[in-house]
Amino acid sequence: xxxxxxxLLSIAFVTGTGAFADDPFKKSIQPFLKTxxxxxxxxxxxxxxxxxxxxxANMEDRKEAELWARSLEAIEFGEMPSDKADKFPTKAxxxxxxxxxxxxxxxxxxKVEDKADKEGYGNLIPHDLLFSPTESKRVVDAAARLWRISxxxxxxxxxxxxxxxNPFALDKxxxxxxxxxxxxxxxSLMAEQVTExxxxxxxxxxxxxxxxxxxxxxxxxxxxxxxxxxxxxxxxNVLRRTPTEEEMEVMMGLLKKVDSELGVPFGLQxxxxxxxxxxxxxxRFEGTEDAGDDGLVALTRRELANSLSFALTDLPPxxxxxxxxxxxxxxxxxxxxxxxxxxxxxxxxxxxxxxxLQFFQEYFDYLKAEDVFKDxxxxxxxxxxxxxxxxxxxxxxxxxxxxxVLKTLLTTSEYLIYVNSHRDHGNPLAYNxxxxxxxxxxxxxxxxxxxxxxxxxxxxLVAHSGNFDNDPILRGHWIKYKLLGxxxxxxxxxxxxxxxxxxxxxxxxxxxxxxxxxxxxxxxxMNPLGLPFERYDHFGRFRFLELDKPVDVTSKxxxxxxxxxxxxxxxxxxxIERLASSTHCEQVFVRYVFxxxxxxxxxxxxxxxLQEAHKAYVDNDGSMEALVLSxxxxxxxxxxxxxxxxxxxxYFGPN
Numbered sequence: 111x112x113x114x115x116x117x118l119l120s121i122a123f124v125t126g127t128g129a130f131a132d133d134p135f136k137k138s139i140q141p142f143l144k145t146x147x148x149x150x151x152x153x154x155x156x157x158x159x160x161x162x163x164x165x166x167a168n169m170e171d172r173k174e175a176e177l178w179a180r181s182l183e184a185i186e187f188g189e190m191p192s193d194k195a196d197k198f199p200t201k202a203x204x205x206x207x208x209x210x211x212x213x214x215x216x217x218x219x220x221k222v223e224d225k226a227d228k229e230g231y232g233n234l235i236p237h238d239l240l241f242s243p244t245e246s247k248r249v250v251d252a253a254a255r256l257w258r259i260s261x262x263x264x265x266x267x268x269x270x271x272x273x274x275x276n277p278f279a280l281d282k283x284x285x286x287x288x289x290x291x292x293x294x295x296x297x298s299l300m301a302e303q304v305t306e307x308x309x310x311x312x313x314x315x316x317x318x319x320x321x322x323x324x325x326x327x328x329x330x331x332x333x334x335x336x337x338x339x340x341x342x343x344x345x346x347n348v349l350r351r352t353p354t355e356e357e358m359e360v361m362m363g364l365l366k367k368v369d370s371e372l373g374v375p376f377g378l379q380x381x382x383x384x385x386x387x388x389x390x391x392x393x394r395f396e397g398t399e400d401a402g403d404d405g406l407v408a409l410t411r412r413e414l415a416n417s418l419s420f421a422l423t424d425l426p427p428x429x430x431x432x433x434x435x436x437x438x439x440x441x442x443x444x445x446x447x448x449x450x451x452x453x454x455x456x457x458x459x460x461x462x463x464x465x466x467l468q469f470f471q472e473y474f475d476y477l478k479a480e481d482v483f484k485d486x487x488x489x490x491x492x493x494x495x496x497x498x499x500x501x502x503x504x505x506x507x508x509x510x511x512x513x514x515v516l517k518t519l520l521t522t523s524e525y526l527i528y529v530n531s532h533r534d535h536g537n538p539l540a541y542n543x544x545x546x547x548x549x550x551x552x553x554x555x556x557x558x559x560x561x562x563x564x565x566x567x568x569x570x571l572v573a574h575s576g577n578f579d580n581d582p583i584l585r586g587h588w589i590k591y592k593l594l595g596x597x598x599x600x601x602x603x604x605x606x607x608x609x610x611x612x613x614x615x616x617x618x619x620x621x622x623x624x625x626x627x628x629x630x631x632x633x634x635x636m637n638p639l640g641l642p643f644e645r646y647d648h649f650g651r652f653r654f655l656e657l658d659k660p661v662d663v664t665s666k667x668x669x670x671x672x673x674x675x676x677x678x679x680x681x682x683x684x685x686i687e688r689l690a691s692s693t694h695c696e697q698v699f700v701r702y703v704f705x706x707x708x709x710x711x712x713x714x715x716x717x718x719x720l721q722e723a724h725k726a727y728v729d730n731d732g733s734m735e736a737l738v739l740s741x742x743x744x745x746x747x748x749x750x751x752x753x754x755x756x757x758x759x760x761y762f763g764p765n
Contacts, residue, residue, distance in 0.1 A: 134210065135166070135167035136167075165177065167214060169214050169215055169217070169218035169220065170218060175215060175218065175220055178211050178214070178215065179211075179215060179220075181211060182208060182211045182212060182215075228711075230591075230597075231711060232701065232702075232705055232711035232712060233591065233595050233596060233597050233701075234597065235711070235712055235713065235714060237595050237671075237694070237697065237698065237701075239714060239717070240697075240701070240712065240714065240716070240717050240720055240721075241697050241717070241720065241721055241724070242717070245714060245717035245718075246717055246718045246721050247718070248714055248715050248717050248718060249404065249406065249715055249718075249745070249749075249751075250406060250715045250716065250719075250745050250746055250749045250750065250751055251713050251714065251715030251751045252710060252713050252715060252716070252746070252750060252751060253397070253750055253751050253752070254396045254397020254398075254407060254750040255394075255396060255397075255710070255750075256393055256394070256395060256396075257393060257394040257396075257709070258392060258393055258394075259392060259393065259394060259420070259426075260424055262424050262425070263420065263424055263425055263426065264391075264392070266425050266426075267348060267391065267425075267426055268307065268311050268348060268386055268391070304386075304387065304392065305387065307386065308382075308383040308384075308386040308387050309379075309383055311382070311383075311386060312379045312380075312381075312382035312383040312386065313379055315344065315382050316375045316376075316378040316379035316382055317375065319340040319343075319344070319375075319378060319382075320374075320375050320378070322336075322339075322340065323336040323337065323340055323378075326339065334362070337362065337365060337378065338358060338362065340378060341353065341358065341361055341362070341365075341378075341381055342358075344381075344382055344385055345357075345385060348385050348386060348391055349385065349388070349390050349391065350426050350427060350432060351412075361381045361384065361385075364377070364380055364381055364384065365377035365378055365380065365381050368380040394416055394417075394420065395413065395416075396409055396413045396416075396417060396750065397409065397413070397750040398410065398413065401751075401752035405751060405752045406749045406750070406751060406752070407749065407750045407751070407752060408442075408748060408749055409442075409748060409749070409750065411435040411436060411442060411445075412432075412435065412436070414435060414442055414445075414446065414747075414748070415427040415431050415432055415434075415435040415436075417747065418431070418446060418449060418450065418742060419431055420709075421465075421707045421708070421709070421742060422450065422453050422454075422461070422462040422465050422707075422738075422742070423453065423461040423462055423465060424465065425461065430452070431449055434448070434449055435449075442748060443743050443748065446742055446743040446747070446748075447739060447743050450462075450738065450739050450742050450743070451739070454466075454735055454738070463506075463509070466509055466734060466738070467502060467505055467506060467509070469703065469706045469707070470505045470519075471502070472706065473592065473699075473702055473706070474501075474564050474570055474592075475573060475574075475588065476498060476501055476564070476567075476569045476570045476573040477498060477573070478573040478574075479494040479497060479498055479569045479570075479572040479573040480494045480495055480498060482494065482572055482573065482575060482576070482577060483577045484572070484577065484648070484649065485578070487649075489539065490539045490540070490649065490651075491539075492540070492649055494569070494572055496528070497540060497567075497568045497569040497572060497650065498569050499528060500525065500526055500527055500528055500567075500568075500569065501564065501567050501569040501570065503526040503528060504519075504522075504525060504526050504553075504564075504567070505519065505564075507526055507553065508522070509734060512733050512734055512735055513731045513732055513733065514731060514732035515732050515733070515734045516690070516695075516696060516699050516732065517690045517691075517696075517732060518563075518732075519563055519564050520562075520563040520564060520565065520686055520689060520690040521562055521563050521686060521687065521690045522562070522563050523555055523556045523557070523558050523560075523561055523562055523563075524553035524554065524555050524556075525541070525553060525554050525556065525561065525567065526553050526554070527541060527543075527549065527554055528549070539651065540568040540649055540650045540651060541556075541561070541568060541650075541651075542560065542651055542652045558683065559681075559683065560652055561652075562682070562683045562686050563686060563690075565585075565589075565643065565682070565686055566643070566645075566646060566682060566686075567650070568646075568649065568650025568651070569650070570650075571585075571643065571646050571648070571649075571650040572648065572649065572650050574588055575648035576648060577648075578648070579648055580643075580644060580646075580647060580648045581640075581648075582636075582637060582640030582641045582643060582644060583636050583637060583640055584640070585639070585640035585643050586635075586636035586637055586638065586639035586640025586641070587636045587640070589639040589640070589689070590635055590636055590639060590670075592698070592699075592702065593689050593692075593695045593698060593699070594639075594670055594671055594672055594675065594694070594695065594698065595671075595694070595695075595697075595698035595701065596635060596670070596671055598635055598636060613657075616656045616657055616659055616661075616662075634668070634669075635670075637665075638665040638666060638667045638668070638679070639665075639667065639670075639685070641662075641663065641664075641665045642663045642664075642665050642679050642681060642682035642684075642685050643663075643682050644656075644661050644662065644663050645661060645663045645681070645682050646682075663680070663681060663682060664678070664679060664680055665678075665679040665685070666678050666679065667679060667685075671694075672692055672694045672695065674688060674691070674692050674694070675688045675689060675692060675695075696724070696727070696728075697720075697724055700720060700723050700724045700727060700737065701720065703723075703737055703738070703741065704716065704719070704720060704723065704741055704746075707738060707741055707742060708741065708746060708747060712746075715746075715751070716746045718744075718745065719740075719741065719744035719745055719746035719747075722740055722744060723737055723740040723741045723744065724737075725740075726739070726740035727740075
């Protein structure tokens with residue numbers, strides 16, 4: 111496949127800008143396939159099981175169209191050409207090939223899916239390229255977006271949002287990092303729910319506003335002046351801005367028309383409802399200005415205020431932030447830095463600090479512990495919320511110190527155990543502590559051969575287990591994605607993914623079925639990473655025996671993609687130490703922080719921003735605050751690329 115990618119991009123060097131005129135495939139593309147590709151992908155040799163000597167421009171052929179689509183995806187994700195190629199095209203040259211493939215697919219009527227912002231596809235961007243010095247001069251290539259605000263933001267923007275059915279409820283996002291484009295779809299039923307919300311809210315607010323309007327009349331204001339002031343105030347509360355004169359005239363016209371037909375205060379209620387139903391209430395806009403000579407669009411100051419506030423608080427900007435961006439002569443980057451610090455340092459409204467905690471909740475994905483059913487067993491009262499509470503407290507504690515945050519979270523032997531939260535619903539037995547253990551307000555230090563960091567914390571272990579047993583596959587899958595930055599293909603439809611049930615066999619013994627040829631290609635990427643955590647049962651308790659047999663926690667990691675992690679593993683702590691000491695894992699962590707706070711997957715155009723963010727993290731002794739400051743003042747945050755309309759690659763849906 112990699113050789114195919116090199117060949118396809120080589121086409122761009124020869125075809126030039128006018129290459130796609132008059133049957134370009136026969137005149138330019140086909141000859142290059144024959145010259146540069148067929149020797150490795152022809153009748154005699156098919157590296158990667160790919161044969162190209164029969165490839166044509168006929169996109170009506172489903173198999174050929176799929177191959178072209180996969181090639182387009184490889185270009186978009188920077189996998190083409192490989193780092194072993196002799197030549198590397200410019201972005202403009204690569205676009206020529208993208209354009210031909212995209213237009214050819216589109217002309218056939220094939221609808222292709224845009225994977226760029228989907229969960230699980232961020233790791234497809236080659237890590238070595240993102241952190242290569244040769245890529246640090248790239249410019250931002252992510253286009254502007256139109257986002258739905260989150261349920262939390264809507265509830266806080268529109269008072270009374272909780273009184274009606276949530277317009278987001280029927281499309282509840284799943285998985286991690288829920289700020290991605292398209293997470294919150296919008297359909298006709300949701301439109302009805304939003305309309306219901308607007309009516310409920312506007313009725314209440316219009317009644318409250320009438321009191322103020324009466325008071326203004328008593329002080330000498332005309333009814334028009336009082337209504338205008340009420341509308342202006344509501345616009346500011348919901349939209350965070352003052353309405354234009356044109357908008358005001360339209361709304362006043364609506365108010366008078368409804369009042370004349372239905373009576374007071376229905377006119378004001380209709381205007382209030384119309385404000386809530388504006389796209390501006392439900393959607394976040396960015397990149398509304400024209401692109402500059404470099405093809406980049408600088409976000410406006412109001413757009414930056416919105417982006418920063420939603421990134422750090424998941425709420426619209428407060429009045430202080432709006433004033434900072436609108437009335438400050440400093441550069442946008444300086445304002446971003448100052449406002450980020452202000453929000454992170456605000457002890458009275460720790461919204462930004464809570465947002466940092468939310469990142470780690472989603473990154474480690476331990477909130478799932480509360481959703482994993484467990485039978486109560488003799489001598490152990492399992493209550494997952496208490497375990498989640500403890501892990502929240504540990505993360506907050508580490509963030510307060512703000513030094514070597516990732517490494518500390520992976521390797522600390524000091525846990526915060528709030529036994530008071532366990533008293534009625536659980537006990538410290540999940541930590542292998544005796545029932546009469548006396549709590550302490552200070553962190554409790556475990557022996558280093560018992561507990562080490564989040565990956566041996568009962569909350570994380572429970573979250574990454576099954577209802578009735580451990581799940582080394584699930585635990586290994588998390589490490590593969592979240593620390594190693596790898597990918598694991600979806601389960602093939604032809605494979606039965608269930609382990610055999612045998613009460614006389616340990617889990618490790620039952621996992622032998624995953625070594626079948628059709629399974630182990632993927633399981634070899636997960637099983638060795640998860641098996642060391644068999645030291646703990648599915649309640650998170652430390653153990654030495656399973657079915658009266660010694661628990662085997664040894665493993666051998668091969669071809670993980672991170673050489674310093676590979677090799678024999680004797681304990682979970684040995685594996686954790688390798689992961690925590692790896693620069694690669696640290697950089698992958700930076701990538702996930704980028705996705706959370708910028709709300710999208712990274713592209714190769716973000717290489718500079720990612721490298722600068724990682725440097726800021728390292729130079730400031732592993733400071734999470736320094737990392738976030740760097741990302742939220744980066745070019746990736748400040749700019750968007752002028753959109754290029756191309757059909758996007760992936761798997762085809764139904765015609």
